[in-house]
Structure formats: C-alpha cells, structure tokens
Amino acid sequence: MGRQRGLLLLILALVIASIIVIVKVPTRLGLDLRGGSQLTIQVNPSEEVKQITERELEAVQKVIEGRINGLGVSEPVIQTVGENQVVVQLPGVDNPQQAERVLGGTAQLDFRSENPTQIAFLQVRQEELQELQAKQPALEKAGDQAAIAANQSAIAAKEKQVEDAIKQVYEKTGLDGRYLRDARTELQGNSWAVGISFDQKGADLFADLTKKAVQTNTRLGIFLDDQLLSAPTVPAEFAQTGIIGGNAIITGNFTAESAKELELQLRGGSLPVPIQIVENRTVGATLGQDSIRSSIIAGIGGLILVLAFMIVYYRLPGVISAIALTIYALLTFAAFNLLGVTLTLPGIAGFVLSIGMAVDANVLIFERTREELRAGKTLYRSVESGFFRAFSSILDSNVTTLIACAALFWLGAGLVRGFALTLALGVVISMFTALTCSRTLMLYVLSIQSLRKPELFCPNLRSKPPVEVTS
Amino acid sequence: MKLQVIRRRGLWWAISVGCIVAGLVAMGVLWNQIGMPLRPSLDFVGGTRLQFELDCTKPNNCDRPIQTAAVREVVDAEGIANSTIQVLGQEQQAVTIRTTALDVDQRTKLQAALESKLGAFDVRKTQIDTVGPTVGQQLFSSGLLSLIVSFAGITLYLTIRFQLDYAIFALVALFHDILITVGFFAILGVINGTEVDSLFIVALLTIVGFSVNDTVVIYDRVRETIALSPGRHINDIVDDAVNQTLTRSINTTLTTLLTLIALFLFGGETLKNFALALIVGFIMGAYSSIFIASSLLALWRERTGNAIAPASATATDAIAPHDQVG
Structure with missing residues (x-):
C-alpha cells in the first residue's frame, strides 16, 4: 500500500x-493562430554560382536576417530548410507586401568612400541637433506650450537632416560585391579579424579606394543593402599605393561571433544568386x-x-x-x-x-x-x-x-x-x-x-x- | 451475438471491393477530367489563394453583399486567367479567389483594384496563400516519401513482433483503408469539387499509424489463443479472437471518432476535411481489422497447410504473458 x-x-x-x-x-x-506571414525564400543557382551549398545558404540567410532587422518586425524566425531554402516567419504581419519586396532580389554589397566635406556638414548638423535638444528642458520648465511644440518640430526636422547627411557622407565607388571573391575569419595573434580577397578588377578598384582614403584621412564604408556593416580606416603606410594585390584584413574589436557575422554578411553580399519568394502563407x-x-x-x-x-x-x-x-x-x-x-x-x-x-x-x-x-x-x-x-x-x-x-x-x-x-x-x-x-x-x-x-x-x-x- | 467472420467472408470482401471500385471509378473520372486521380489543392500544384473580407468598422463599407460578377470583372480586367471566385459568409462580405501563382506586384495590384470596386478590406481578416509550382512538387513528393517510409517501418516492426505473414496481411488491410479513403475523396472531388491538401497526406499517415492498431490487437489475441490451444483450427481461433476483441476494437475506434466528430463540427474550415478523412480512414481501419486482415490470415494459413499450428510455432512468444485463465 x-x-x-x-x-x-x-x-x-x-x-x-x-x-x-x-x-x-x-x-x-x-x-496560423496568432496571425502573421511565413515566407519561403528559394536561392536559385546562377551563371557564376552553379550549385547552392550549405556555405552559400548560410551567407544568404545572413543577408536575409539583415533585411528583416531593417523591417522592424518583432520576434522574427529565420531558418534554412533543405538545400536551397530559407523560411522566414514574421509574426503579426498582416500585409506582407513590404516584406516581400524587401526580401526578394539579389543582395547589394558595395564599398564606399567618405566625403570629407559631407563629414563636416554632418558634424554641424549634429551639433545643431544637440543645441535644440538642450533647449527643451528649459522650455518645459517655462511651460510655454507653443514654444515647446515649435522646438519639437524643429528637432524632428533636424533629425531628418542628420539622417540625410549620413547618407551623403558615403559615396559609391563602383567597387561592389561582384568583385569580392571571398571573405573568411582569421585569427591575428590573439584577436579575430576578417580577411577579404578581390579578383583582378576588384583589386585595382580597392587599391584606388584605399589610397584615396589614406590621403584624405577618411574611412571606407562597407554597405549591405544600403546598411553600413563596417567602416574601417586604412593605415598610413598605404598612402603611396593603396592596398594592392586584392587581399586585405579588417581588424578591430572582433569576437569570434562578430567576425563570423561580418564574414557571412560579406560573403552573402558577394553572391550573385537571385533569391525568390516561392511560398507565402499569411493569416x-x-x-x-x-x-x-x-x-x-x-x-x-x-x-x-x-x-x-x-x-x-x-x-x-x-x-x-x-x-x-x-x-x-x-x-x-x-x-x-x-x-x-x-x-x-x-x-x-x-x-x-x-x-x-x-x-x-x-x-x-x-x-x-x-x-x-x-x-x-x-x-x-x-x-x-x-x-x-x-x-x-x-x-x-x-x-x-x-x-x-x-x-x-x-x-x-x-x-x-x-x-x-x-x-x-x-x-x-x-x-x-x-x-x-x-x-x-x-x-x-x-x-x-x-x-x-x-x-x-x-x-x-x-x-x-x-x-x-x-x- | 457472434460475428461470422470466416463463414461470411464473401460478404465482407464484397463490401470492401464495392467501396474500392466506387473510389477507383471516381478516380478514373477525375483522371479523364484533370489528368489526376484526386483534385489537388494549390499545396501540390502551386497557385495563389486570396481571402478578403470587407472592413465593417468603416461606415457604409458593408452596405451590400459582394457580387461574384463584380469580382470576376476586376480579376479579368487584371488579365488573370483560370481563376475561381467564391463569395463567403452569411452576409456575403468575404470572397476567396484562387488563381495561378501571383507575385507580390500582381497581387497588390489586384487587391487595390478590388478594394476600389468593392470597398476597403480588413487586413486582420486577410488570408494569403501562394505556393510556387516547385514547392508544390516538393510538398507532394515529401508527403509520398513519408507514407512509404512509415509503411516500411510498420512492416518491419510487425515482422519483428509477429511473423511475416501477419505483417503482410496487416499491410494489405492498411492499403485497403488508404485506398478507400483516397477513393472517398475522389468521389467528393467529382461531386463537390473537394480538393486534397497537405493535411490530407497527414491524415493518410495518421490512418496508417492508427488503423493498424486494431489489427495488432486481434493478431495479438490470435497468437495468444494459438499458444494456449495449439490443436484448434485457425478458422475457429480467428473467429473467437475477433469476437473476443470486438468490443475493444469498436470502442477504441469510437472514442477516437468522438474527438474527430468534435473537430469536424467545431474545428473550423481548415480542419473539416482533415477530420473527415480521418473519420473515413478510422472506420475503414476498424472494418478491415475485424473483417479483412483476420479472414485473410485464416485463409492463408489454411491454404498453406498451417491451419492447425504446432505448439512449437509460437513457443518463442515472450511478450504475451501466459498466466492461467478460467
């Protein structure tokens, strides 16, 4: 018992x-119960990439993650499925049109250069914004509703200007993902780094770009789908020739994960593979x-x-x-x-x-x-x-x-x-x-x-x- | 009451054959019409299905019901061919449109055109399903593959647990259940235009997993009875085994059917056909276990001269316990 x-x-x-x-x-x-969209994205082989392997799919997944983060959907789920598909779940999205447009299409990776004049502009704008923001507490104390409202709209307008100025800072150089042959994480001494290599044409463009960067004391901007991934500086020793030979290493405060992330983003951006939405289930x-x-x-x-x-x-x-x-x-x-x-x-x-x-x-x-x-x-x-x-x-x-x-x-x-x-x-x-x-x-x-x-x-x-x- | 399973097997088999033939005829009819034995939903052939409902929180938006003709006009004006249009809901405020696969631009354009003609739609009541043709192929072949794998797995398991002939007849019974369920949906496809989607394959797989249960229970009893009384004729043993397990065969199926009926009645549109497929398959599963698998086993043992099993044939039976009865 x-x-x-x-x-x-x-x-x-x-x-x-x-x-x-x-x-x-x-x-x-x-x-299907909470409402939302599930999109299946298929990666198709192309002239340059005849077969999609796990390596390519992983890189494409990274590109898609970047695009989805730009959409601002909460709790998205992104998974690779099978050999050539990525499934994206977007909870709470009733109208997936925007997501579909953003997600379709080949990734756009490009290397841009900073424009010194525009940097100055940006700094001025940022200072102006700070001034306006500093005024706000005093106005609130005074309690003048009209003045507060006026200042707030001035801040909003200024923020827009700052955003535009950031876009103006980087200029396209013609060096884009097509020329990037590979990217890989490397251990440099004790710290992680990402090595990149270009093909012949890319190597020339990259040498020009880096030479200019040293001479004008500006940074490079690496963009994926118009979002800044990394803005490395170029050491002064390359002032004469730029970085030649088409091989370069991006160093910085990388951890193993963040280096891997940049590697995947770079590789994903260099892949000339068209991606296509083959399934859409929206409830x-x-x-x-x-x-x-x-x-x-x-x-x-x-x-x-x-x-x-x-x-x-x-x-x-x-x-x-x-x-x-x-x-x-x-x-x-x-x-x-x-x-x-x-x-x-x-x-x-x-x-x-x-x-x-x-x-x-x-x-x-x-x-x-x-x-x-x-x-x-x-x-x-x-x-x-x-x-x-x-x-x-x-x-x-x-x-x-x-x-x-x-x-x-x-x-x-x-x-x-x-x-x-x-x-x-x-x-x-x-x-x-x-x-x-x-x-x-x-x-x-x-x-x-x-x-x-x-x-x-x-x-x-x-x-x-x-x-x-x-x- | 005692069921005459063996003596009246001609009748039981005729009923099964009748059901199967009816299904095959329906499949033939569909094959003639669309080149497929069942009406495939867009899950398998690809396409777009849109469901919109008017937003009734907006003033005057829901004043009049949606007219199929009006929708047809818009769809045709967009140059979308081969579409099916259905107006839904008690107030006729919702519409579903099934077309070939549309990309995002075509779809947005169609939606905008419909909204300007019919009124604003409620995004929270919108449903969009687009399946590309290759994905449809993929869903179909993975479904078929999982059916084959589970058949193989169950045969293997039954062969290990019982003897090969038991396993083969259990499999014949399974084929019978699947064939009749598929035939039933072919008939519905002819009469009602009912389509089968990926949930239908799930239903078939569940039928495979479940309906073999009753067969296993009866075979378990057959084996136990043979072990206890080796001298009896297989026909008597099977008849007894079926009758002794009849209540449990019926009751286990009945309890499952009760939940399925609840799903069929209250589970909503998506699960309706799913529940129906399971109901048909489970009823057939019970029928085939009671009448088909058992009588086939008896016939086979009789024809191969094993009607009266020697005591040693089942002496290795270790799992069924042999404590004394009566």
Whole structure:
C-alpha cells in the first residue's frame, strides 16, 4: 500500500506542477493562430554560382536576417530548410507586401568612400541637433506650450537632416560585391579579424579606394543593402599605393561571433544568386483568433464526449479513466509549454486526436478486466491481469503510431511537423497516464471497501453466463 | 451475438471491393477530367489563394453583399486567367479567389483594384496563400516519401513482433483503408469539387499509424489463443479472437471518432476535411481489422497447410504473458 500512496502523491505533484506550468509559461502559438506571414525564400543557382551549398545558404540567410532587422518586425524566425531554402516567419504581419519586396532580389554589397566635406556638414548638423535638444528642458520648465511644440518640430526636422547627411557622407565607388571573391575569419595573434580577397578588377578598384582614403584621412564604408556593416580606416603606410594585390584584413574589436557575422554578411553580399519568394502563407490576426476559439471548442467538446462515453459504458473504471484522461490533458499541455512546442492548427488537431487515442489504452485494460471477471476471477486479480495482459497490445499500437509520427516529422514540412510532434508527445504521455495514473487510481479504489463491488466494474455480470475466454 | 467472420467472408470482401471500385471509378473520372486521380489543392500544384473580407468598422463599407460578377470583372480586367471566385459568409462580405501563382506586384495590384470596386478590406481578416509550382512538387513528393517510409517501418516492426505473414496481411488491410479513403475523396472531388491538401497526406499517415492498431490487437489475441490451444483450427481461433476483441476494437475506434466528430463540427474550415478523412480512414481501419486482415490470415494459413499450428510455432512468444485463465 505504501507504494500506491507514494505514486498517488507523485501524480498529485505532477498535476500541480503542470497547472503551474500552464499558468506561468506562455503557450507558443504558430503564425496560423496568432496571425502573421511565413515566407519561403528559394536561392536559385546562377551563371557564376552553379550549385547552392550549405556555405552559400548560410551567407544568404545572413543577408536575409539583415533585411528583416531593417523591417522592424518583432520576434522574427529565420531558418534554412533543405538545400536551397530559407523560411522566414514574421509574426503579426498582416500585409506582407513590404516584406516581400524587401526580401526578394539579389543582395547589394558595395564599398564606399567618405566625403570629407559631407563629414563636416554632418558634424554641424549634429551639433545643431544637440543645441535644440538642450533647449527643451528649459522650455518645459517655462511651460510655454507653443514654444515647446515649435522646438519639437524643429528637432524632428533636424533629425531628418542628420539622417540625410549620413547618407551623403558615403559615396559609391563602383567597387561592389561582384568583385569580392571571398571573405573568411582569421585569427591575428590573439584577436579575430576578417580577411577579404578581390579578383583582378576588384583589386585595382580597392587599391584606388584605399589610397584615396589614406590621403584624405577618411574611412571606407562597407554597405549591405544600403546598411553600413563596417567602416574601417586604412593605415598610413598605404598612402603611396593603396592596398594592392586584392587581399586585405579588417581588424578591430572582433569576437569570434562578430567576425563570423561580418564574414557571412560579406560573403552573402558577394553572391550573385537571385533569391525568390516561392511560398507565402499569411493569416490575418482576427482569422487566427477565430481558429483558436473554434479549436478550443472542438478540444473541449471532444474531451467531454469521450469522458461521457467512458463513464456511461465502463462505470467506475470509466470514472477513473476520466480522471486519468483529464490528468493526461493537463500533463500534455504543460509539456507543450515546457518544451516550447509551437502550437499550430494541425498541432491542436493532433492534440485533440491524441485525447481520443489516449483513452484507447484504458479501453483495452477495462475490456480485459471485464473478461477476466466474467471468467470468474476475483476483482483484484481481474484488475491486475487486465493491466498486465493489455500491456503488449498497448505497446504495439503506440509504437505503430509513433512510427508514422516519426516519418511525418523527419520528412514533412512546417505545419505537418507540428501535428506529428504533438501527436507523438501525446502518445508517449498517454502511455504513462494509462499505465501509472489509471492503475494507481484503480488499485486505490479497490482498497476502499464500499467500492469493491464487481458490478461497478462490469454490469450484468451475474445475469449472463460466463463467456469463455479461451478453451 | 457472434460475428461470422470466416463463414461470411464473401460478404465482407464484397463490401470492401464495392467501396474500392466506387473510389477507383471516381478516380478514373477525375483522371479523364484533370489528368489526376484526386483534385489537388494549390499545396501540390502551386497557385495563389486570396481571402478578403470587407472592413465593417468603416461606415457604409458593408452596405451590400459582394457580387461574384463584380469580382470576376476586376480579376479579368487584371488579365488573370483560370481563376475561381467564391463569395463567403452569411452576409456575403468575404470572397476567396484562387488563381495561378501571383507575385507580390500582381497581387497588390489586384487587391487595390478590388478594394476600389468593392470597398476597403480588413487586413486582420486577410488570408494569403501562394505556393510556387516547385514547392508544390516538393510538398507532394515529401508527403509520398513519408507514407512509404512509415509503411516500411510498420512492416518491419510487425515482422519483428509477429511473423511475416501477419505483417503482410496487416499491410494489405492498411492499403485497403488508404485506398478507400483516397477513393472517398475522389468521389467528393467529382461531386463537390473537394480538393486534397497537405493535411490530407497527414491524415493518410495518421490512418496508417492508427488503423493498424486494431489489427495488432486481434493478431495479438490470435497468437495468444494459438499458444494456449495449439490443436484448434485457425478458422475457429480467428473467429473467437475477433469476437473476443470486438468490443475493444469498436470502442477504441469510437472514442477516437468522438474527438474527430468534435473537430469536424467545431474545428473550423481548415480542419473539416482533415477530420473527415480521418473519420473515413478510422472506420475503414476498424472494418478491415475485424473483417479483412483476420479472414485473410485464416485463409492463408489454411491454404498453406498451417491451419492447425504446432505448439512449437509460437513457443518463442515472450511478450504475451501466459498466466492461467478460467
């Protein structure tokens, strides 16, 4: 009896823990439920790059990340899929037009030079902005609403000017990603650096660019899709010739990660591979909420139907299976939250379906128990052998479902995988609840004198002649 | 009540063959019409599906229902061929348009043209699905591959757990379930224009994983009975095994069907056909386990002269426990 009590406590603890998890840990909802866009971007081979390998794909992914950061979407997910695709998830985007325009098209990497006059301009603008901003607290103290408003609009106008000035500072030089042959991270002594190499034409352009930079005491600007990646200076020793030979090393305060990032951005920008949006799945937020509502109704409806059936048909064991099934639903949902499973609509369908399947084990056990009872065994022995003898069937049926789930998970795409994962998790947890929860509760019930009546387990036990189980 | 599984097997097989033939005829009809045995959704052939709904928070925006003709006019004016247009919703305020794959510019232009003609759409109720043709191919072949892999996995597992002949007939029963489900959707495709999407392949795979369960339960019992009474004829053993496990075969399917019916009724448009495919497949799975897999096994054992198993044939059976009964 001590073991039963221990297990009961364990189950109770698990239930409490899962309720806490469900309340505390937020459920991760897929884009089809929270609304948003999922775009699949395909990288196509071109004249220069005949085959897309992992190396190219990684670089393209970096380029896409850069573009998405420019969009200002919160919590984007960017993953490579298969050999030549990148999947981008943009939660909360109802109208993906802008994203699609920004994401399509080949990456634009170019090397620009600073214009000294424009730098001076920029500095003046920045100083003016600071002056205006400094005035603000005094005005607020004075409380002159009109003056505050006027100053604020002046600040806004100035900020715009500063932005424009930054764009003016760097001028295109004609040296772009086409000429960059490779980029790689290197360890220079103790610090990380990024080595770049140009082809013949690029080497000449780069030599000119660096020579000019030293002479005018300005920096280079390396831009990817019009965003500044790096602005290195050129050492004075190259004043006469510029950096010749087409090989250069960018040093600075790089960590291993930041060097790798720049390498990937440079390489991605140098790839002349066209990228194309081949799939777009966009669901408006309201539609997602409708789906959540209808799937909750379906889930609860399904659970109630199953519970009602079990209680009506199996009586006392049915009540026990109803409790076990509720525990099952709680544990599974908590497991989703805990493991960070993203719930999609098919995922919810998998969960709802697993409720119906989870009860199967109970059906197998109870039917077996009834058979043993009809064969004239005592109640306790019938229950024991019901659990014992149903085990191989339960195992077989769950293993076959898991095989199908595994096939779905490894070979299926996005939405399909969600279904496979939730169904498989459900199947595994249902094994636990059927064999542990149902069993412990059942044995506990048997320890209560007033419930130890065979007719509560099997109706019409005496009115029918015992059915022969085997010869 | 006792089911005459073996004696009336002619009837059970005729029912199955009838269902299969009906499905095959429907597939033939579709093959004639569109060159495919099922109506593929854009998941598999590529295309764009747009769903728009009028924004009723704006004044006078939802005054009149959307007319299909008006939408058709706009779509045609944009030069988009082969489109299907459907007006949805009780108030006819929503419309879905299915076309060949549109790129972002074509799509934006179409949306703008529709909005100027019909009224502003609610972005939060917009749904866009665009699938390029190559992606469709990819979805289709990966789906097919996962079906084949799971078939192979289940055969392997059953062969290890049982004997090869059990496994083969379980597989025949599975093919039967899949074929009838596919046939059912072919019939729906002919009558209703119902399309199959990637969730349909998921449904087929789930049917594969689930419907073999009932077969396993019956085979488990057959094996157990053979081990306990080696001298009996296989026909009697199978009949008994099916009847003893009948309630559990029906009840396990029934509980799962209850949740599926809830999904079918309340789960929303996306899951409706998914749930329907599973309902058909699971019912067929129970049917084939009870009537097909068992009677085929008996027939096979009889024809190969193994109708009465020698005691040693199942002596290696280690998992099913042999505690005394009765």
